[in-house]
Amino acid sequence: MTSTLERHMVTIGGLRVGHGPAVVIGGRVSLRPHRGQVDAREALGERATLVEPYSAADLPAIAALADAVVVGATWTRDIPLVRAAAGLGLPVVVERRPSASVEEWVGLAGYCAAEGNDQVVLCEGGRLDLGVLRAARAASGRPVLADVSRDPGLAAAAVAAGADGLVVAGPGGSGGSGASGRADEAADVRAAEEAVTLVGALLRPESPATLAECREAIDRVDAALATLLERRAALAGVVQRLKPVGGFAGRDLARERALVARMATRAPQLGEERLAAVMNAVIEAGLHLAEERARR
Missing domain, CATH: 3.20.20.70 (Aldolase class I)
Structure with a gap:
């Protein structure tokens, strides 16, 4: 079997x-x-x-x-x-x-x-x-x-x-x-x-058959996504403290492009262009958060 x-x-x-x-x-x-x-x-x-x-x-x-x-x-x-x-x-x-x-x-x-x-x-x-x-x-x-x-x-x-x-x-x-x-x-x-919710969304394939089931599956993925984004923001904050030049001035655009290219191999349907827009928003949100914390 x-x-x-x-x-x-x-x-x-x-x-x-x-x-x-x-x-x-x-x-x-x-x-x-x-x-x-x-x-x-x-x-x-x-x-x-x-x-x-x-x-x-x-x-x-x-x-x-x-x-x-x-x-x-x-x-x-x-x-x-x-x-x-x-x-x-x-x-x-x-x-x-x-x-x-x-x-x-x-x-x-x-x-x-x-x-x-x-x-x-x-x-x-x-x-x-x-x-x-x-x-x-x-x-x-x-x-x-x-x-x-x-x-x-x-x-x-x-x-x-x-x-x-x-x-x-x-x-x-x-x-x-x-x-x-x-x-x-x-x-x-x-x-x-x-x-x-979190592990299942990442590792368990689903084939929802109804609109309600599909929305529930999306909710699980969104919950996992939010958890990962919060973790990424925390790590980005650590990076800002360690870099010689932090904030928006310290962005490494070559590294960001390489990151998006690697991500595209995992999400080929989204592709680099769409992922670049998403990751730019994620990175900027993390930088804004880091700046807010630095001013406190």
């Missing part, structure tokens, strides 16, 4: 995973800590996005209250439970055991498909192996999530590795509780959304 396989797309809670931009899924909940001693409906309380059962007894409640069922890494060898979970008709998120190969991981998704449920998403969690994530996505054609609940700092790297979405556990899934747990989750979700 290769990356040329037709890409699957699975809808989870209204989010299209595997099609278009990467997504952020919050609220992964595991019923395993309850060890079957608490009724699943009582433990969930309200609708959740991703829910991992403790046993088959939890499945009816999950069918009623969850957007997707999680085949947790700790029970991926329990094939009867895997098949029962797939039989709910919900999307199935299949986690990888830390020692499992790509073939084993993808094969487990095949058990779900054998139950007539092809709404399968692979999920890499725990200590993320981004190389395995990328390989599984290419080999299976299925969407792949990265659960960054333990280390939200890996969100950007996971998107860069090709993750179709990021999972951020809710307080019930990550062990947090109360206002502190909710605040931590909100911060983690913001970090994940930032990674999806």
Whole structure:
């Protein structure tokens, strides 16, 4: 199997995973800590996005209250439970055991498909192996999530590795509780959304089919562009302090022309003439900013 396989797309809670931009899924909940001693409906309380059962007894409640069922890494060898979970008709998120190969991981998704449920998403969690994530996505054609609940700092790297979405556990899934747990989750979700917006805009190809989707894609690119322009302006300010002659008088037009020529190799459709106009505006904005700061 290769990356040329037709890409699957699975809808989870209204989010299209595997099609278009990467997504952020919050609220992964595991019923395993309850060890079957608490009724699943009582433990969930309200609708959740991703829910991992403790046993088959939890499945009816999950069918009623969850957007997707999680085949947790700790029970991926329990094939009867895997098949029962797939039989709910919900999307199935299949986690990888830390020692499992790509073939084993993808094969487990095949058990779900054998139950007539092809709404399968692979999920890499725990200590993320981004190389395995990328390989599984290419080999299976299925969407792949990265659960960054333990280390939200890996969100950007996971998107860069090709993750179709990021999972951020809710307080019930990550062990947090109360206002502190909710605040931590909100911060983690913001970090994940930032990674999806900025890294995704730079590295994830999109083919929007509607005007709304196209505008959303443009918004992501514009957000990434604004971030890069702000960084460029800061670096340009450092250059002004280091140059013997700063400001507009110190412009190196030959270097600017060479810069535009290099950029044109990355943006041939824009070409040097259009890029020259854009970069002149960028450079002048940075110089004006540097002058304003110097006067303060």
